[in-house]
Amino acid sequence: MKSFFLAVDIFLCLMVFLCLYRVVFGPTLGDRIVATGAIGTKTLTILVIIGFLYGRVEMFLDISLSYALLNFIGTLAASKYFEAKREI
Amino acid sequence: MLMRDIIAIIMILIGCFFFLTSVIGLLRFPDMFTRMHATGKCDTLAVLMIMAGLIVHHGINLDSFKMLLILVFIYIANPTATHVLSRAAFRLGVQPWTKDKK
Amino acid sequence: MLRQKYEDVIAQTSVRIMVPFVQLYALYVLAHGHYSPGGGFQGGVILAAALVLIFLVYGYDDALDRLSLGTAGRLCSIGVLIYAGIGFICLLLGGNFLDYSRLVSILHVAPPKARSLGILGIETGVALTVMAAMYSIIMDVANSETNNNKGDTAADENQTGEICSSGK
Numbered sequence: 001m002k003s004f005f006l007a008v009d010i011f012l013c014l015m016v017f018l019c020l021y022r023v024v025f026g027p028t029l030g031d032r033i034v035a036t037g038a039i040g041t042k043t044l045t046i047l048v049i050i051g052f053l054y055g056r057v058e059m060f061l062d063i064s065l066s067y068a069l070l071n072f073i074g075t076l077a078a079s080k081y082f083e084a085k086r087e088i
Numbered sequence: 089m090l091m092r093d094i095i096a097i098i099m100i101l102i103g104c105f106f107f108l109t110s111v112i113g114l115l116r117f118p119d120m121f122t123r124m125h126a127t128g129k130c131d132t133l134a135v136l137m138i139m140a141g142l143i144v145h146h147g148i149n150l151d152s153f154k155m156l157l158i159l160v161f162i163y164i165a166n167p168t169a170t171h172v173l174s175r176a177a178f179r180l181g182v183q184p185w186t187k188d189k190k
Numbered sequence: 191m192l193r194q195k196y197e198d199v200i201a202q203t204s205v206r207i208m209v210p211f212v213q214l215y216a217l218y219v220l221a222h223g224h225y226s227p228g229g230g231f232q233g234g235v236i237l238a239a240a241l242v243l244i245f246l247v248y249g250y251d252d253a254l255d256r257l258s259l260g261t262a263g264r265l266c267s268i269g270v271l272i273y274a275g276i277g278f279i280c281l282l283l284g285g286n287f288l289d290y291s292r293l294v295s296i297l298h299v300a301p302p303k304a305r306s307l308g309i310l311g312i313e314t315g316v317a318l319t320v321m322a323a324m325y326s327i328i329m330d331v332a333n334s335e336t337n338n339n340k341g342d343t344a345a346d347e348n349q350t351g352e353i354c355s356s357g358k
Contacts, residue, residue: 062227068165
């Protein structure tokens with residue numbers, strides 16, 4: 001079971017690297033914000049599975065819940081700011 | 089025990105498939121609105137599937153209840169963030185991609 | 191425009207559902223500081239995050255109705271008072287500054303339990319101070335109005351924004 005979790009983790013890290021392409025080369029600003037949110041969601045899944053690998057599940061669950069909250073607030077704040085200001 | 093592990097492995101593999109679909113959509117779609125469509129829906133469903141698989145693997149426990157809490161939070165927050173972002177882009181006047189525009 | 195309400199039913203409803211649970215989670219992080227990642231500073235930041243959610247979605251005036259800037263300043267000072275107060279109580283009872291084992295004469299528990307309760311007390315003071323300070327900083331930054339952004343509205347114009355178009 002643990003080697004299966006490790007394989008899923010490596011696969012998800014590969015997905016994060018593919019999302020980085022859209023963060024760096026995205027033609028518009030909205031692409032970058034969307035890709036950052038996607039990286040955040042994949043990161044919190046990786047964190048929970050690492051918790052299962054190391055045996056301390058509850059510690060990594062607390063960390064991932066805090067990270068989900070900050071991801072959400074960051075996206076809300078960025079979109080409200082760019083709706084108000086017309087320039088970067 | 090073995091039945092529970094098999095169900096957990098199947099659900100985690102379905103979740104990984106949806107993550108792969110979301111990343112392919114993010115890279116290949118032509119416009120910002122369509123990319124938001126792919127990310128907002130497929131990412132949320134993938135996290136739901138993986139968390140449900142881990143809950144089945146771990147059993148009825150306090151940690152499973154916390155994973156249920158993460159699941160409910162992602163279920164509410166991720167689509168709301170996508171909606172707010174696309175509303176901001178629409179109010180700024182971004183034109184969606186149409187087929188004859190190329 | 192940054193200080194006005196965000197006129198969107200979806201965002202307002204989901205924030206209204208979410209805020210009490212975020213505050214409860216912040217209290218959990220504060221109380222579990224000795225065993226999980228957490229403690230005073232992290233709990234205070236998550237408490238401030240709940241207030242920032244209200245400010246983002248419901249506007250500047252509604253957030254100020256819930257916690258005014260004067261009350262935030264007083265909460266800041268009360269947090270520092272709790273921290274220093276516990277230290278000075280230990281000093282008055284005959285030990286060093288922040289020597290929690292002297293608290294057994296007030297609390298009537300064993301010394302390890304007295305140390306644990308003393309640390310919980312000062313973490314509560316730290317959380318109050320951090321929450322009030324972060325809230326005041328964000329409200330002050332939102333209130334500053336220079337000549338560049340006075341009267342800036344983007345709601346009802348029909349031009350293409352510069353930041354989200356890809357140069358077509």
